[in-house]
Amino acid sequence: MTAEQAVPSAAGGAGEEELQERFDATIARDQRIEPRDWMPEGYRRTLIRQVAQHAHSEIIGMQPEGEWITRAPSLRRKAILFAKVQDEAGHGLYLYSAAETLGVDRADLTERLIEGRQKYSSIFNYPTLSFADVGVIGWFVDGAAICNQVPLCRSSYGPYARAMVRICKEESFHQRQGYEMLMTMMRGTEAQREMVQDAVNRWWWPSLMMFGPPDDNSPNSARSMAWKIKRHSNDELRQRFVDMTVPQAEKLGVTLPDPELRWNAERGRHDFGTPDWDELMRVIKGDGPCNAERIERRRAAHEDGAWVREAAVAHAAKQSGRAGSGAERGVAA
């Protein structure tokens, strides 16, 4: 199937205007749009972009932490990290499946990622310099993912919303394993506490950038919110993340590297400094510390896996040939 091939709609002969009205009414009633429903092209394209970027982020996101699997300091930490990185692969697969219900093909989306025509989250272009980074990624990055993704469980597109329900449960485990690991390190030696603080210093601002540019510079946001694909603005989600994380940092005994961070009793929320938006734009455009490395690794893995895909297709063809000719199943080739 080619990219964005039109999916047959259950239009039943209704005119475009009537279809649009039905779609708008479904959204207004907070009901779900399903793959067989008619949807405006803009809605479909926006979703394809968002779900594909999300899937790519899960898959690329395996790399920064995956690098530490062989260097985990104990069997327990290795088993936890292994499970976490495998979960991210699973998240990527659910999301590619959700994207396929919109009429795109996973192989084609992978090509677009490798060729740099589709993006993934900017956060995964930063290096993991110590094992404390694994804990801080769980705490910050999976914590930010939870802030972003819990509202997506109510997204207007059914397959995306349903994929999010299971993903969010697993993200909660990811966040906890990170925080628990940092708690352990903070109870350890002075050197371990310094490692944690150093990782916090490096990951804090990139984590705030994960929510995207500020609302007044986020042209697609309003549209996505009107379509109820997104439920909250970038700035609102960023604020929720800060409010959630500050008490956790206090409990842990680390300092968040923002001199402007303070409780605002009037707003009932925290005030905080401005992330370096120029840095975010540079990283999104491909000029972050690890962009080239991440894509190169993904390309190599994709090429290395070609024989598996070919074998799977050949096997499926053989099976369906057998089924067609009435041959017995389960006979070894």
Ligand SMILES: [Fe+2]
């Ligand atoms: Fe994930």
Ligand SMILES: [Fe+2]
């Ligand atoms: Fe995760």
